[in-house]
Every structure is written in C-alpha cells, then in structure tokens.
Amino acid sequence: MGVQSGTVTAIETCSPAKLNLFLHVTGRRPDGYHSL
Structure with missing residues (x-):
C-alpha cells in the first residue's frame, strides 16, 4: 500500500x-x- 500524488478517494486495509x-x-x- 503506497501513497501517490493526487486525491485519495478510498483506503483499503485489513482489520x-x-x-x-x-x-x-x-x-x-x-x-x-x-x-x-
């Protein structure tokens, strides 16, 4: 999972x-x- 320039619209993670x-x-x- 990395961060890219621009707007973040969704975050997906395990819980x-x-x-x-x-x-x-x-x-x-x-x-x-x-x-x-």
Missing part, C-alpha cells in the same frame, strides 16, 4: 476481527446488556 454469523440476539435486558 482482523471475529464475526459470529450464528449469534442470535433476542433482546436487550434492563441492565443494558443483550440477551442471547
């Missing part, structure tokens, strides 16, 4: 994260946490 596609959030509890 490792854990994404749980099977997590089912069922609501929010009175204490602010989510029910799973």
Whole structure:
C-alpha cells in the first residue's frame, strides 16, 4: 500500500476481527446488556 500524488478517494486495509454469523440476539435486558 503506497501513497501517490493526487486525491485519495478510498483506503483499503485489513482489520482482523471475529464475526459470529450464528449469534442470535433476542433482546436487550434492563441492565443494558443483550440477551442471547
């Protein structure tokens, strides 16, 4: 990834994260946490 002269219109980078596609959030509890 380098920088060139001119206007930068987009930046692409890697950001490792854990994404749980099977997590089912069922609501929010009175204490602010989510029910799973």
